[in-house]
Amino acid sequence: MAATEPIDIIELGVGDAQAGLVLSTEAGWNQNEADWRFFLSQGVVFGMRDGARLVATAALLRYSAGNAWISMVLVTADFRRRGIATKLVDACLNVAAERGLTTWLDATPAGATVYGPLGFTPTLQxxxxxxxxxxxxxxxxxxxxxxxxxxAARDASAMGFDRSTLLSEFSARPGSRIVSDDRTVALVRDGRTARHIGPLLADRADQALALVDAIVRSETGPWLIDAVHSQEEFLSGLVASGWNIERPFQRMCFGPAAISPAQPPFAVAGPEFG
Incomplete structure (x- = not known):
């Protein structure tokens, strides 16, 4: 097709999970088909097709208290730099505005340059x-x-809103488990390329580090964790024990944040889920 020919934005359904997985796999992301099915069944997912081929997506996942997460903003390699990601994010923002939702996202450095001009402001890293x-x-x-x-209770305190539907779905998947040790608790689940730890809630960094160590010694990796940057002792402890930093993410909010979370988690559920 011609590079200037417009492509319509469409809303996707659960039957598009495999096609979405092709896009996130091309990008090297860790989502599996179960993640895509959750977005497609619980959220609003927009996409663009070139014929039968899905070439771009963006998802809006609603949580409680008027909050929602934008994620899965993906464009296949030969359709990039045409403004498609911006159009799909705009579609998500329009739905959020219609429903009175405050929208959040976790952006890569490249993504942050797109979302800033749209009105998103940075929060934690x-x-x-x-x-x-x-x-x-x-x-x-x-x-x-x-x-x-x-x-779910500790996660709601840390986030400022309830995500029990998400955590319940995670914990019910084959291979998932919720583990605790002293005053810490974490969820462990499968991803496409690695097991993921998070959210992880604790009172102190040493407790959080001890729980991570116990988890990774209790089963075979590889592992991914998305640590909150301001939890400096925890982040430094991970690096000292052999974890390698792959990339940063910038959490951003569209419009005024109407929540006042308590102490942030030590690790989050993932940039696609918050």
């Missing part, structure tokens, strides 16, 4: 880290099974 295998030969210790209600 994240760092994505990867671990192939734990350092040393320390023995793993037993972990207690955590409870969904406790995880």
């Amino acid at each position: 994240l760092r994505r880290l990867r671990l192939t295998k734990p350092q040393g030969a320390g023995a793993s210790r037993s972990l207690s099974a955590g409870h969904l209600d406790a995880l």
Whole structure:
């Protein structure tokens, strides 16, 4: 097709999960088909097609208290630099405006240059880290099974709004588990290329680090974690124990933030989920 020929924005359905997975896999992201099915069934996902081929997406996932997350902003390589991502994000913002939602997203550095001019303002920062295998030969210790209600309550306190639907869906997936140790709790789940730890809630950095160490020694990696940058002791401890920082993310909000969360988590559910 001609490079200048317009493509219509369409709303996608659950049957588009595999096509969405092709896009996120091309980008090297960690989402699996279950993630796509959640977005397509619980959120609003816009896309563009070139014939039968899905070439771009953007998702709006509604949470409680008038908050929503924009994510899965993807454009296949040969359709980039045509303003498609901006158009799809605008479509998400229009739906959010119609429903009176405050929108959030976690942007890559390149994405932040797109979202800033649209009216998004920066809040906290994240760092994505990867671990192939734990350092040393320390023995793993037993972990207690955590409870969904406790995880959801602490997550709501940290985020400023409830995400129990998301956490319930995560915890019910094959391979997922909620683990706790002392005053810490975390969710562990499968991704396409690595196991993901988060959200992770704790009172202190040493508790959070001890829980991460116990998790990664209790099963085979590789691992991903999205740490909150302001939790400096936790982030430094991860790096010291062999985790490698892959990329930063900038959390951004469109319009005034109407929430006042308590202490932020040590690690989040992922940039696509907040």
